[in-house]
Amino acid sequence: MDRLKTNILKFVDWVTVNRNLLFLAVCFMIHAVFAVVFYRLGIWLLALLNCFSCCFYLRFLLIARDTSEKSMVATYFEIILFSVLSELALGPEFGFHLYIIGLAAAIFYLVPTYGNKRFIYQIFGIVTVFILEVVVKIFHLQFPDLQEPALPYDTAFYLVNLLITTTVVLSATFLYSKETDSVWDSLRYNMNHDALTGLYNRRFLERQIELIPDNKRSQYVIAMVDIDFFKKVNDTYGHEAGDAVLVKVAACLKETAQNENLAVRWGGEEFILYFPNTTPDKIYPLMEALRVRIENMAIETGGKLIHITITSGIATGMADSNYEKVIGNADEKLYLGKQRGRNRVII
Numbered sequence: 001m002d003r004l005k006t007n008i009l010k011f012v013d014w015v016t017v018n019r020n021l022l023f024l025a026v027c028f029m030i031h032a033v034f035a036v037v038f039y040r041l042g043i044w045l046l047a048l049l050n051c052f053s054c055c056f057y058l059r060f061l062l063i064a065r066d067t068s069e070k071s072m073v074a075t076y077f078e079i080i081l082f083s084v085l086s087e088l089a090l091g092p093e094f095g096f097h098l099y100i101i102g103l104a105a106a107i108f109y110l111v112p113t114y115g116n117k118r119f120i121y122q123i124f125g126i127v128t129v130f131i132l133e134v135v136v137k138i139f140h141l142q143f144p145d146l147q148e149p150a151l152p153y154d155t156a157f158y159l160v161n162l163l164i165t166t167t168v169v170l171s172a173t174f175l176y177s178k179e180t181d182s183v184w185d186s187l188r189y190n191m192n193h194d195a196l197t198g199l200y201n202r203r204f205l206e207r208q209i210e211l212i213p214d215n216k217r218s219q220y221v222i223a224m225v226d227i228d229f230f231k232k233v234n235d236t237y238g239h240e241a242g243d244a245v246l247v248k249v250a251a252c253l254k255e256t257a258q259n260e261n262l263a264v265r266w267g268g269e270e271f272i273l274y275f276p277n278t279t280p281d282k283i284y285p286l287m288e289a290l291r292v293r294i295e296n297m298a299i300e301t302g303g304k305l306i307h308i309t310i311t312s313g314i315a316t317g318m319a320d321s322n323y324e325k326v327i328g329n330a331d332e333k334l335y336l337g338k339q340r341g342r343n344r345v346i347i
Contacts (some may be wrong), residue, residue, distance in 0.1 A: 291343065
């Protein structure tokens with residue numbers, strides 16, 4: 001079941017990325033089918049119109065290979081022109097005006113960077129449909145040579161056009177909602193995480209501590225971690241190497257945290273490990289193991305191996321404690337560790 005869900009999500013992502021290409025291909029296939037249908041009905045004018053539309057899409061698909069938003073705008077107006085001519089030729093009973101209505105809604109998804117222009121395109125489409133229907137209804141345009149061969153199939157044409165339009169609108173709505181959800185997920189992630197290391201950020205940690213009920217006498221442990229002589233790494237190997245060191249240390253911190261504990265990038269080369277519902281004597285062995293692991297680790301970047309160490313300070317707080325003071329106590333322990341020669345854990 002999980003595999004099926006993963007495959008569906010991958011397919012949706014693929015469709016989202018290739019939506020313009022797929023839309024052009026679908027439009028081409030629809031016009032190709034209509035060209036054959038009108039040819040079989042002997043309506044040469046509409047068959048020729050659909051052949052011209054097929055050439056229009058083949059130009060984007062095979063010659064120009066253009067699937068940009070600009071091509072979507074051109075497609076939008078091609079569909080409006082096709083719908084108007086088909087409606088004038090056959091009448092409203094065939095439902096070709098539905099394409100304009102459907103695309104007026106879908107245009108917001110097809111050209112997301114066009115901003116307010118999308119409203120102009122939408123208004124243009126809606127006004128076009130309104131004028132088209134007024135003209136057809138008031139003037140009762142009749143083209144017997146075109147209408148009579150297709151008249152027995154007017155209901156079939158209407159239902160097919162309705163089905164195509166609703167499918168386009170529903171697909172655009174679904175994909176648009178998925179993209180919106182993805183954007184919100186990304187925003188929420190960026191609000192809570194550090195961009196470089198992927199660890200939680202300061203804001204998230206502060207919120208988590210503030211959420212602890214004051215009447216819950218639970219003890220938590222803050223471990224402040226600092227990379228020793230990190231400035232020397234940047235000065236000697238460059239900032240890219242410094243970033244690589246931060247990412248590697250962050251990965252080690254994340255593995256140490258696990259479960260309900262939090263690994264946080266506090267700022268610069270400083271990190272915090274937050275351990276709820278525990279005591280310092282249980283955390284000290286974890287921090288010592290982390291210190292030894294990083295001391296024995298070689299970070300390869302730019303063809304060079306970099307060796308680093310860390311210093312940590314551990315402090316304890318309660319649910320009703322001032323967490324800033326607890327973090328300050330951990331920082332003081334960290335500073336004491338630096339005074340004692342670095343590469344150590346102070347409790």
